[in-house]
Amino acid sequence: MAESDNIVVETAEKIFADLADPQTINNDKTNSWQAPLWQALSEAGLPLSWVPDDLGGSGASLADGFALLNAAGRFAVAVPLAETMLAGWLLAQAKIASPEREMTVLPASPKDRITIDADGALSGRSRGVPFAKAAKHFAVLAHGKDGVSIALVDASKARIESGLNVGYDHSDTVTLDKVQPVTIKAAPDGVDQTNLMLMGGVARSLQIAGALESMLDISVRYSNERVAFEKKISKFQAVQHNLARLAGESAAALAAATSAADAIANAKSFNDEVYLEAASAKIRCAEAAEKGGGIAHQVHGAIGFTMEHILHRYSLRALAWRDDFGSESHWAVELGKLVANRGADELWPLVASR
Amino acid sequence: MTAALRFDPIRLPEKCEQLRKEVRAFLAEEIAAGTFDPHKPNREDTDAPEFSRRVGAKGWLGMTWPKKYGGQERSFLERYVVTEEMRVANAPTRRFFVADRQSGPVLLKYAPEHIKMEILPRICRGEICFAIGMSEPNSGSDLFAAKTRATKTDGGYLINGTKIWTSSAHIADYMIAIFRTSQPTKENRRHGLTQFLVKMKQPGIKVNPIGQITGQYEFNEVVFTDFFVPEDHVLGEVDGAWKQATSELAYERSGPERFLETYYVLTELVRAVGPNPDTRSAEGIGRLVAQLHTMRRMSVSVAGMLAAGKEPVVEASIVKDIGTVWEQQLPHRVRDLAAFVEETATNRETLERQLDFAIKTAPKLTIQGGTTEVLRGIIARGLGLR
Ligand SMILES: Cc1cc2nc3c(=O)[nH]c(=O)nc-3n(C[C@H](O)[C@H](O)[C@H](O)COP(=O)(O)OP(=O)(O)OC[C@H]3O[C@@H](n4cnc5c(N)ncnc54)[C@H](O)[C@@H]3O)c2cc1C
Numbered sequence: 001m002a003e004s005d006n007i008v009v010e011t012a013e014k015i016f017a018d019l020a021d022p023q024t025i026n027n028d029k030t031n032s033w034q035a036p037l038w039q040a041l042s043e044a045g046l047p048l049s050w051v052p053d054d055l056g057g058s059g060a061s062l063a064d065g066f067a068l069l070n071a072a073g074r075f076a077v078a079v080p081l082a083e084t085m086l087a088g089w090l091l092a093q094a095k096i097a098s099p100e101r102e103m104t105v106l107p108a109s110p111k112d113r114i115t116i117d118a119d120g121a122l123s124g125r126s127r128g129v130p131f132a133k134a135a136k137h138f139a140v141l142a143h144g145k146d147g148v149s150i151a152l153v154d155a156s157k158a159r160i161e162s163g164l165n166v167g168y169d170h171s172d173t174v175t176l177d178k179v180q181p182v183t184i185k186a187a188p189d190g191v192d193q194t195n196l197m198l199m200g201g202v203a204r205s206l207q208i209a210g211a212l213e214s215m216l217d218i219s220v221r222y223s224n225e226r227v228a229f230e231k232k233i234s235k236f237q238a239v240q241h242n243l244a245r246l247a248g249e250s251a252a253a254l255a256a257a258t259s260a261a262d263a264i265a266n267a268k269s270f271n272d273e274v275y276l277e278a279a280s281a282k283i284r285c286a287e288a289a290e291k292g293g294g295i296a297h298q299v300h301g302a303i304g305f306t307m308e309h310i311l312h313r314y315s316l317r318a319l320a321w322r323d324d325f326g327s328e329s330h331w332a333v334e335l336g337k338l339v340a341n342r343g344a345d346e347l348w349p350l351v352a353s354r
Numbered sequence: 355m356t357a358a359l360r361f362d363p364i365r366l367p368e369k370c371e372q373l374r375k376e377v378r379a380f381l382a383e384e385i386a387a388g389t390f391d392p393h394k395p396n397r398e399d400t401d402a403p404e405f406s407r408r409v410g411a412k413g414w415l416g417m418t419w420p421k422k423y424g425g426q427e428r429s430f431l432e433r434y435v436v437t438e439e440m441r442v443a444n445a446p447t448r449r450f451f452v453a454d455r456q457s458g459p460v461l462l463k464y465a466p467e468h469i470k471m472e473i474l475p476r477i478c479r480g481e482i483c484f485a486i487g488m489s490e491p492n493s494g495s496d497l498f499a500a501k502t503r504a505t506k507t508d509g510g511y512l513i514n515g516t517k518i519w520t521s522s523a524h525i526a527d528y529m530i531a532i533f534r535t536s537q538p539t540k541e542n543r544r545h546g547l548t549q550f551l552v553k554m555k556q557p558g559i560k561v562n563p564i565g566q567i568t569g570q571y572e573f574n575e576v577v578f579t580d581f582f583v584p585e586d587h588v589l590g591e592v593d594g595a596w597k598q599a600t601s602e603l604a605y606e607r608s609g610p611e612r613f614l615e616t617y618y619v620l621t622e623l624v625r626a627v628g629p630n631p632d633t634r635s636a637e638g639i640g641r642l643v644a645q646l647h648t649m650r651r652m653s654v655s656v657a658g659m660l661a662a663g664k665e666p667v668v669e670a671s672i673v674k675d676i677g678t679v680w681e682q683q684l685p686h687r688v689r690d691l692a693a694f695v696e697e698t699a700t701n702r703e704t705l706e707r708q709l710d711f712a713i714k715t716a717p718k719l720t721i722q723g724g725t726t727e728v729l730r731g732i733i734a735r736g737l738g739l740r
Pocket of ligand 1: 487
């Protein structure tokens with residue numbers, strides 16, 4: 001996942017650098033930056049990276065798409081790029097073509113469930129759906145008496161209650177009340193709600209890792225500029241050690257997330273080893289967001305606590321992303337059950353399987 | 355984007371998995387034969403010479419070294435797998451581990467040819483044990499404060515002074531040590547230390563045991579009194595040991611031994627909790643496994659960098675820092691989680707015995723091989739802060 005030889009990432013980074021400069025965005029209270037950014041991303045085919053050409057997308061590999069999400073995390077962009085990518089991926093699993101414009105996925109939490117009525121209409125509630133307010137369509141995973149189906153739903157048919165996550169991004173409650181989907185098809189074997197959540201969790205892990213990379217960068221830079229007691233604060237050993245720990249958390253998050261992405265991109269199915277990778281990534285990245293974000297704020301002093309400063313664009317989003325597609329507590333319980341169920345002597349073989 | 359450190363998600367190649375099976379089979383046989391008990395980390399058999407020879411006979415020592423010195427010219431990643439499996443099984447590796455990881459590579463790089471030919475094959479056969487003589491009573495983290503003198507004399511050097519905390523010195527055949535050959539200069543306080551190969555068990559060396567709070571005894575004070583080292587036992591550049599010592603650190607700091615020392619308590623907790631854990635146990639285990647998995651992936655990634663000929667000093671320091679802090683906290687987390695384990699858990703006694711030992715082991719983990727504070731200094735330097 002080297003970024004230099006990845007054309008998808010290069011394209012995205014150029015667009016982000018031109019149109020998603022964090023300071024400019026932070027100064028803009030009207031969100032007028034969103035439309036040109038989304039337009040540029042769409043023209044480059046990035047939101048539908050994971051949708052094959054014949055279904056209306058640009059057909060990038062899973063690996064390239066994951067690297068793109070990491071880059072998006074480094075800019076902490078607040079547009080539904082990850083969500084539209086995931087939606088496109090889910091629809092493509094059932095060979096449903098993706099419409100243009102913003103999308104998001106339902107459900108966004110492992111605990112929520114959308115069901116299919118006898119007449120094919122969809123019902124159910126999904127909480128914490130990122131960017132539901134901005135989405136024109138939803139990709140929905142739903143349960144019927146014949147198993148799991150994937151549906152494309154017109155967002156205007158749903159009831160949406162607005163909410164905000166701790167990062168000030170839309171995280172809404174979507175209620176489907178006997179909504180007829182635009183299209184609905186049976187999900188192929190191996191695509192179920194758990195795997196959708198793992199996929200979403202890895203997307204969020206890559207974004208969190210990217211945000212931590214940026215927090216490390218701006219914290220190191222700031223410590224080399226800020227002078228206190230007549231020296232740069234970077235010269236104080238206590239500050240150096242804090243930044244060394246932030247580097248460790250950032251490195252751990254990135255390692256866990258890229259490893260999980262690599263595992264999914266190369267796996268034939270979501271087996272136990274992939275489960276370990278994906279669940280671990282979400283758990284470890286969420287822990288890193290807490291510890292690393294705390295250090296970044298400590299190093300920045302009061303200035304990082306202001307709305308004027310860009311730090312919160314990364315720190316609060318990284319914290320917010322912990323909650324999507326299953327929190328780290330959820331995945332820790334599930335992973336713990338899996339490990340216990342396999343038995344003590346199977347723990348090491350699982351960990352050492354890759 | 356400058357500071358971020360990337361750990362590429364490399365996978366161990368297929369032949370490593372084959373090797374892993376062989377190592378597991380070998381260890382299972384040794385356990386069955388009673389060589390060691392995998393459930394007893396607090397073993398007293400730190401010195402297991404016959405086991406060392408059998409590991410050597412398998413070709414698992416000096417695996418990456420040239421064949422002419424007894425090595426196998428296998429990859430660094432294959433060696434990694436052997437180390438992992440030995441650690442997880444609690445195998446008695448003390449006798450050969452230092453030579454395999456550290457001393458052998460130093461000799462390969464800096465020893466004269468006849469010494470390489472004499473000693474390296476014996477390491478590969480598991481016949482000899484090495485110690486590392488760096489620390490002194492007033493010089494641990496601050497290596498450059500070392501005072502033990504090597505004074506030039508006819509055909510070699512005379513050594514006077516004291517090394518301390520020297521692991522395995524009581525069983526070692528050789529030590530690779532740094533001694534002061536001249537004073538530091540004003541411009542460079544790292545100047546003046548030289549690396550030597552020292553043959554142990556000779557007059558002029560006295561090894562005094564130092565007890566540890568675990569109840570075990572593995573490190574020592576080593577006193578040199580007019581001890582003679584021949585000229586050809588100088589390793590590398592006279593007065594230039596600091597360069598040599600620092601470039602090896604990545605090997606010492608990123609391996610699986612840096613996060614697996616107390617691992618056994620986690621396995622034993624999973625056993626005690628059983629197949630249907632309550633929410634609290636499940637969450638605790640899940641988090642620990644996720645943390646372990648992440649560190650291992652980082653460690654494998656650093657092994658890949660080393661195999662590719664890089665010098666990932668900062669990355670290795672990060673793995674050691676995170677790894678040793680984790681293995682230090684692990685027994686305490688396991689103790690928390692074990693508080694509500696059923697009285698009837700079949701392995702309860704084993705778990706309690708292991709916890710007792712691991713809790714006593716924990717305090718040393720962030721000290722040996724470079725303290726947490728020293729590692730964070732190295733990482734900070736890598737970030738451009740100093
Ligand atoms: C089990 C075990 C086995 C060992 N085996 C060997 C061996 O085989 N060979 C060998 O040579 N050594 C060995 N050591 C020694 C080990 O490498 C040293 O203990 C270590 O380098 C620390 O040195 P010290 O004990 O003198 O502590 P000190 O250096 O005195 O450190 C005391 C405290 O001060 C902190 N400190 C010191 N300097 C700084 C600084 N600049 N900035 C911030 N904090 C600082 C340290 O981090 C530590 O917390 C072993 C140690 C242990 C525990």
